[in-house]
Amino acid sequence: MxxxxxxxxxxxxxxxxxxxxxxxxxxxxxxxxxxxxxxxxxxxxxxxxxxxxxxxxxxxxxxxxxxxxxxxxxxxxxxxxxxxxxxxxxxxxxxxxxxxxxxxxxxxxxxxxxxxxxxxxxxxxxxxxxxxxxxxxxxxxxxxxxxxxxxxxxxxxxxxxxxxxxxxxxxxxxxxxxxxTANALTQKPTEPLSYVDVPEFSMHLANWPNVFSAKKLDIAAYLMLPQIPSSNEERKILDLGCGNGVLALQAARTNPQAYIYAVDESHMAVASAQHNLESHGIDPGRFECSARDCLTDFDHTDIDLVLCNPPFHQQQTITDHIAWQMFCDAKRVLTTNGALLVIGNRHLGYHTKLKRLFGNVTVVASNKKFVILKAVNAQI
Ligand SMILES: C[S@@+](CC[C@H](N)C(=O)[O-])C[C@H]1O[C@@H](n2cnc3c(N)ncnc32)[C@H](O)[C@@H]1O
Known part of the structure; x- marks a missing residue:
């Protein structure tokens, strides 16, 4: 190199x-x-x-x-x-x-x-x-x-x-x-936001142009939505690699007392998540969206649930190192007995990675292509 x-x-x-x-x-x-x-x-x-x-x-x-x-x-x-x-x-x-x-x-x-x-x-x-x-x-x-x-x-x-x-x-x-050469006649500018509807979950999601899966909801995100646990307790939930905030939004709805963090390395993703949580009526006092590399400089260690649909690209290169960084960072911020819920293609082998890191992993749901896995930050 x-x-x-x-x-x-x-x-x-x-x-x-x-x-x-x-x-x-x-x-x-x-x-x-x-x-x-x-x-x-x-x-x-x-x-x-x-x-x-x-x-x-x-x-x-x-x-x-x-x-x-x-x-x-x-x-x-x-x-x-x-x-x-x-x-x-x-x-x-x-x-x-x-x-x-x-x-x-x-x-x-x-x-x-x-x-x-x-x-x-x-x-x-x-x-x-x-x-x-x-x-x-x-x-x-x-x-x-x-x-x-x-x-x-x-x-x-x-x-x-x-x-x-x-x-x-x-x-x-x-x-x-x-x-x-910038000599074209001025064209009518378009709006930066485009929209994706998810009628089954009553969502009308805005996307800035560079957001992941801006043309239609990612199939993995769609499979993850019904698996997000619900609770009336005061908890802290983090959507890691939030994209347009679809998982954060569903978590905010099914956990009405929870505080929600949404994190992504894309400024356009973070702006979209912020927009979507607000436009779907989530109280701005209940959530925070921030742009960071995984959980760099994220100082909380009391998170009850991390939701993650990890990326498998960096720029144009296929890689699994970001997913691994996300799992390690999730473990660092989870409270004792807090859980990480991950969705991925079967062939990506997240099962082995999570078992190695957390010492435990269970399959929450699966189909031919995807698997949803849960790892718990068990007491030492
Ligand atoms: C597969 S998409 C999931 C988006 C959304 N959660 C969903 O389910 O539709 C993965 C997201 O991870 C973000 N991402 C990539 N590298 C990252 C990093 N180093 N830190 C934080 N987020 C990152 C991407 O910008 C993308 O939005």
């Missing part, structure tokens, strides 16, 4: 790591698309102090390069993990800090150049392009990049529609660039 990113202008290479740090990390913190974007942006020869906007930097490669070039950098991200990685990599390389803003915030105005990683979700791409249209002019330099296989005709059409004249580069190390 390479940790050194050589820069085209020949300064000392950047040392880049993924976040959070893992012993024996095998995955790289930058890829060919980052290298290609940097190579192209170097040809612009922007002055030091030029205003550079970066969208969707993965682990800070683009931000570190732009900071090293002395640009005035604003980086927009939906991911707390990406933002932490960016800060950590800037620090490690002793580079000036940059401005980090959340994906839910409006873009600041006036940029000389834009560097973009094309987001995975086409809804997110549309949302970001229409935001970009309002802060760019035909004079703004714009380059976007991704793995070549992630750039489709529909992707290019979106750039053309929202921003203007769009051409692509040749593929290089399986990455491709998109060059855009």
């Amino acid at each position: 390479k940790t050194e990113l050589a820069t085209p202008s020949g300064e000392s290479p950047l040392t880049l790591h993924r976040y959070p740090h893992r012993k024996n990390e095998t995955l790289q913190a930058f890829d060919a698309a980052d290298e290609y974007i940097i190579e192209h942006a170097s040809t612009w020869q922007l002055e030091a102090g030029a205003r550079v906007l970066i969208l969707n930097d993965q682990f800070g490669a683009l931000s570190c390069w732009a900071s090293a070039m002395g640009y005035d950098v604003v980086s927009v991200s939906d991911s707390v993990v990406s933002q932490q990685a960016t800060l950590e990599n800037l620090r490690q390389n002793q580079l000036p800090y940059i401005e980090l803003i959340k994906s839910t915030e409006p873009l600041p105005k006036r940029f000389d150049a834009v560097l973009m990683r094309v987001p995975k979700s086409s809804k997110m791409l549309a949302w970001q392009l229409q935001q970009l249209a309002s802060v760019t002019t035909p004079a703004t330099r714009i380059v976007a990049g991704a793995k070549a296989k992630e750039i489709h005709t529909s992707t290019l059409n979106q750039f053309e529609h929202w921003l203007g004249t769009t051409i692509t580069s040749l593929a290089k190390k399986k990455a491709r660039l998109i060059f855009v």
Whole structure:
């Protein structure tokens, strides 16, 4: 695994790591698309102090390069993990800090150049392009990049529609660039929120564009809903990796005296969960939604129930390390005899992981594809 990113202008290479740090990390913190974007942006020869906007930097490669070039950098991200990685990599390389803003915030105005990683979700791409249209002019330099296989005709059409004249580069190390001139006629902007109905549970769920399963309710979430325990006691319930807050909402309803925490690393997920709990009449004094990497800096240790439908991707990479981190963090915050309820595909082997960590695990429900497991933080 390479940790050194050589820069085209020949300064000392950047040392880049993924976040959070893992012993024996095998995955790289930058890829060919980052290298290609940097190579192209170097040809612009922007002055030091030029205003550079970066969208969707993965682990800070683009931000570190732009900071090293002395640009005035604003980086927009939906991911707390990406933002932490960016800060950590800037620090490690002793580079000036940059401005980090959340994906839910409006873009600041006036940029000389834009560097973009094309987001995975086409809804997110549309949302970001229409935001970009309002802060760019035909004079703004714009380059976007991704793995070549992630750039489709529909992707290019979106750039053309929202921003203007769009051409692509040749593929290089399986990455491709998109060059855009922001000269399109102004299009009518769309609303950031879209909605999913779950009539069986009387839910009308709002989703910001980058939220997991924003087009329809995740099947695993749907199977989990009827398995959420109900009680009239005062308890504390945590939805870990809350997405649009569907599990948190159901827990709030079936546990009317409970206090609910909803946590996700995506700013758009947290904003959606906040919106959905409020719009379904849950008293704002009964819940708290926060953006964090698993339960980092979450200081409570009196949680009675953790609900978790874990992710199996980080950015574009399939991985189970986040699920494992979530289980370990859940154990740390659970009160004695508190329980963790997890849903996962059978083949993911969560059963073995939970048994190893908690010393116990029971199957609450299952079908051919999914299994819902319960592990109890038993008294030592
Ligand atoms: C499978 S989705 C579940 C969403 C929702 N709970 C549901 O059941 O529909 C997993 C969620 O975990 C979030 N996630 C991924 N990595 C995370 C991390 N390191 N810390 C917190 N949340 C994370 C994702 O953003 C995503 O919303």
